[in-house]
Amino acid sequence: MIGRLFFGVVTAVLLMSGPVAAEPAAKPYRIYMALWRGWEDAAQGFKDYFTNQNIPVELIIRDAGQDRSKLPEFVAEAKQLGVDLVFTWGTTVTVDMLGTYDTVDPAKHITDIPAVFAIVSQPVGAKVVPNLASSGRNIAGTSYLVPMDTQINLLQSYRSVRKLGMVYNPLEKNSLVAADELRDLGKRDGYDLVVAPVEVVDGKPVVESIASKVRDLKAAGVDFLYIPPDTFLNINRDVLTSAALAEKIPSFAAAENPVLSSKAMLGGVYRYYTVGQLTAYKAEQILVHKIAPADLPVDPPKRLSIIINMPVVRALEVYPPMSLLSLAEVVDSGVEVRP
């Protein structure tokens, strides 16, 4: 049964042996890590925290590979192994394994074992916690989205915007919420929001429509493009950011991928790695300092990462102010991009 549950994450065995071998004397804490799309920066930050703090842990790593049907098996395995703590990555894993606060079921969800979650974009909206001050139950976690007014202040400090454009997937609720917030902030900061939802055919967003939506925004006189933390756009980030570059529209991304691994110009994000470290800190509070998870607030990291994608900046010739540049992390592959 246990063998069946190993989902081909090769690194798992290596990771498990590391900390345990290093601290043979102390009994390691056993942490069950349920991941959604493989080992990435948040998981790495989580693991590195324990190594850096010299806290012995045994990590049991499972990857659902974006397959929701595997999650009930994870719940059963974690309970059977009797681990000390469960780590869940992403909204889907968290909701399916820990339940929402109003529908939690001890048969289907993990309740007795304390849990920490990370990379849940709307912890309150997804009903993981009733409010950010306390989960009210045996779980704690971190948030990772930068508050909208912080994002807009950053965007405005780069270059004053009069007309902000946004392409989004109308099927994703997150993006609709983001559009409302942007519109409200526009009243405060004096810009207009122009939205362009991608086309939906047969209940699915159409990738091919992205470029034309960007062209529409350009025609509407948009001087900055806002890229929401939208899963569909994250997957198709190259299409979106290339289109923005082609139209010579500078773009701001609320998530790190479009800036780090695509052609968005500017990003204001909490790095996944930092979020992972903060989540590990919460785990330490629970395991080592015996603090009840409900007493830990759900909060984001203190440090905002400003990421500037220099090849895009050079291609657009929209240069960052000196004061912003001195605070920013610069992505500069040296490879020139062309609009």
Next chain:
Amino acid sequence: MRLDSSRSLLLRLLMLAVLVLVPPMAIASLRALDRFEEGLSPEMDRKAAAIGRDLLAQVDRAVSYGIPIDKLVGVDEFFTTLLNGNPEIRYLGLTTASGDILFLSGALSDQLAGQYRALHLTEADMTGRKTDIGAFVDLALPVRGRDGLVGQVHVGFDRGYIAAQLFGIFYDIAVVLGTSLIIAFEILLFVVVFNISGPMKLVAEVVHQARRGDFTRVPGITSADEVGHFVRAFNGAVRQVDNAYRGLMAYIDEVRTGHFDRNVAEKVGEVADRVRFLFRFNPSGAPQVLREKLSSDVRLPLFLFVFAEEISRSFLPLYAQALPAQVAGLSPELMTALPIAVFMAGIALGSLWAGAVTERLGSRKVFQFGLFPAVLGCVMSGLSHGVIELSLWRGIAGLGYALVTVACQSYISKTTSDSNRATGLGGYVGAVLTAAICGTAAGGVLADRIGYAPSFFVSTALILVSGWLLSQLLSMAEIPQSVVMAEERHGTHLLRIFSNWRFSILVLFAAIPAKMALTGYFFFLVPLSLWDSGHSLPEIARVMVLYPVVMLAVSSLSTRLADQMGWRIGQVALGGLVGGAGILAALAFDGTLPLVIGIVGLGISHGMSASPQLASIPDICWIECQRHGRTQVLALLRTLERVGSFVGPLLAAVFLQMWGGRGAIIGLGAVVLVMAMVFAMVAGAYGNGPHLETEEDAP
């Protein structure tokens, strides 16, 4: 400053004090300044280099990312932040490789452009190149791009900055030195007058009487020092003469009653008569012990008290501004003016009351009574949490101020006779003005070093010392209660003085505007304006101290002038015009200059008109002075002019709210000048000499 007959001795002692105190302090200060300058110059170089490197690193980074140096964004804001954080740096600049200015903050391009083009900086100048450009020292550092030199970073500092810093420190040292010298002098004056020259004067008086055969009195000095020994020996001699006299008289009586020879009795009687004619002895059987209080005894405590009160002069409105305004109803400007206005109201009320109370209780009691509100008001001013609270404590402090100063004045007038009263009151004014100079100057330095609230605690300590000294002095011998003035006071009768147009015009258009200018302009608007234009507290005090200095210089001159020329009303009129016009210098100039002109003008104005104004009262109100007593009329004038003291800051605050700082100064100056002009126009009709017409035939 009149120092009676001991003047030459005191001057010599003062010179000695200056000789002993100044050279070591000056040498120590100069050495400290030298070290400071030595340390500061390389420190400036290092600072410029550090800022240059920091700036260069940022520019290098931007350039290394492929941003063209002439396309950098937000450079001015970036420079401004750096300049604000480093006041010693005068300007920051960025040029192309050939020296053409791209960005420059803190200086004008014209001043530098030519020099920059001629610089020919190369990549080899790794640590930068230092050049002198006019008043600036310029450090240039090369910006290296992907293809060699792309620009230059320039950091400039002011050569005058070190000099300005040194001047500030030098001034602070000078203030401390000057203040301690004056305090030393005051203490010296006190010690000499109290222990030596005062007793000697008394002995001299007795000796003088003895020379004329008057042995009725001996000086009552009981100190244990040489002066005391001398006086006791002297008194022993007088008593011996007294005893000899009484022995002789007893013997003569015995001879006269016991001798039957009529001739002998007559002869003896003649001798007795002759002795009685030539010498006088106390009929009570022993010489009367003479204790004379000197008006100068209160000088040191008074000096310390006023010094303490003047410490907050330069910063009170700033302190009020810094405190939270508790009440929403008043504008912030009015809130800032409130502590000064309430303090003035406290003085007005206090002196009204103190005048009457001193007559009944005597100086000592009133003084002791006044010490409580003075100390309480001062210490609580330092502990205040809001403007209303501060105003309340300032009001109480004002009450104490009035009680203490009135007690001192009454002490002086009681210890002086008509002949030397002017000298006594001159000493009073001298002590108050010297204390104002020291207090204002020292207060600015003090508040800058230790903060507003602790400065009030220093004031409190000084008041306590002054109180201790005075209570020691006054308790030694209570002045024999003067005969209570029998004159009845008819308040309504005194108020009829207003139908004397000369008096009313003098109060309304000379006395009140003078006080309005003092409290509204000098106490309130000047510190605020100087602070807003970025001056430090010692700098504010440096400017404000001009007022008492000028006033002290002008008043001694003008008193003599007034006595010689008898041109009192003219002086009052001219003084008013000078004061108003001085304030209005704000119309013609910008910056600190009009304030300096205004303050000097005000010093001249008040120095010129204050004593002639009081001195003209006996002439102007001849009838009223005869009827109610001069003291009463003068007290009324002082009370009425305090209406101006109270209104001044409030009016200035209203103007400030409506027209801003410069507008308020011009507005207040205009009010003062117009009133002075009205007075000047009417002044011609005053005429000379006493005015004997009664209120009935006044126009």
